Amino acid sequence: MMNILVQGAGALGVYFGGRILEAGYNVSYFVRERRAAQLEKEGLVINSPEGDFTSQDFKIYTTPESVENIDLIILAIKGYHLQQAIPQIQTIVERTGAFVLPLLNGVEQLDLLQKAVGKEKVIGGFAGIIATLNEKGHVVHSNNSSVVRFGALHEAQIEICEKLAEVGRNVKTKILQEKDILKHMWKKYIFITSFSGITSATQLTSGYIAENEATLAVAQNIVYEMSMLAEKEGISLTEKEIESMANNIKIMHPEATSSMHQDMRKGLPLEVEHLQGGALRIAAKHGVEIPVIQTIYGILKPYENGRLN
Structure with missing residues (x-):
């Protein structure tokens, strides 16, 4: 089974990581110390028209050196955090050989990440959802749909993309593989x-x-x-x-x-x-x-x- 690390636990990361966790897949989180403490106390909590979900059963990492056995990093951070996240991503990819799926808006992140970890490691993708975190760090999802679209940018990614497409068939959200992801x-x-x-x-x-x-x-x-x-x-x-x-x-x-x-x-x-x-x-x-x-x-x-x- 594929092991997925979600880097970032804002509304986007908690929602899509939570939906994959809910479907029975191995999902862990890489977050800052303060958010880690909140997640350990509150757990993952999703309030959504697509179904509510709560879990305490997931691993949390706060240092890249401690991350092991990861096949895919779902990068769910804001664009202004990308530069400081890149050294962490480099360390995790070097340790695990994981692929990276950035769910940021824009396109510049592809070039930055490809330079950091190699073209063969960076999958194209983005997410669509209207959601926010409340004061407890719980997701409040306010529209009736959510989607992750992704696709291979290098032939080395075909297998991992097929595995993610399989995950998408089993979750309470849309995780869709696209041919022309760019x-x-x-x-x-x-x-x-x-x-x-x-x-x-x-x-x-x-x-x-x-x-x-x-x-x-x-x-x-x-x-x-x-x-x-x-x-x-x-x-x-x-x-x-x-x-x-x-x-x-x-x-x-x-x-x-x-x-x-x-x-x-x-x-x-x-x-x-x-x-x-x-x-x-x-x-x-x-x-x-x-x-x-x-x-x-x-x-x-x-x-x-x-x-x-």
């Missing part, structure tokens, strides 16, 4: 850069944005700029796909908002450097301008480390 990742990156940017910069939910033509146009222009970057990176998108992403905000629940906006409300750090900043770095690489994203980046950058004092 395109799926870019489509998520395009939308989340627009949605996180516009909701956070305006401090508004999707309903207000969709009803205001000028504000909606800003969100749509971010989609168009991001789609241009995708094309520069070799990702082929149809006009229909681009227009669908540009108009997605119109069909969302009026109260829907981004996790970045939620973090901003709470005074927490933002993934602005990982998302909008990453887009600016890709644009610079190709020598193109993305003025709308640059403006949103400038508005949000002061809040990158949380609430201003």
Whole structure:
């Protein structure tokens, strides 16, 4: 049976790791000392329309040198924690030979991780869920669905991806193998850069944005700029796909908002450097301008480390 290590125990890591644990697979967690103490006290607790789940039966690691017998690392951290996590991931991969499945938004993490542990070790993927942790560290899942999409980026990953696809057939969530995972990742990156940017910069939910033509146009222009970057990176998108992403905000629940906006409300750090900043770095690489994203980046950058004092 595959042994899975979830690195990070925020809402994303607890939810998907918990669902895999619930199905009877071997799941352990790699977390900081403070979170480890909370998990040992409270256990894994999921409150969800897909079914509630509680468990105390899992192993917790707090040092990479103690990790053993791992086949797959599911990396469930925020983009702003990636740089400090890379040395830990390197140590675990060197000790165990594990593959790494990062569930971060954006695309820059692939290159960073591939340079750290080798191209053959980094699987493509991302997650979709609306969930948060409450004060006890329990997951509160607020929409009716959740999904992890993943796919091989190297022929050495075919076997581990087939094993993960088998896991996906037995869990109370969607864990789906995709052939063209890079395109799926870019489509998520395009939308989340627009949605996180516009909701956070305006401090508004999707309903207000969709009803205001000028504000909606800003969100749509971010989609168009991001789609241009995708094309520069070799990702082929149809006009229909681009227009669908540009108009997605119109069909969302009026109260829907981004996790970045939620973090901003709470005074927490933002993934602005990982998302909008990453887009600016890709644009610079190709020598193109993305003025709308640059403006949103400038508005949000002061809040990158949380609430201003």
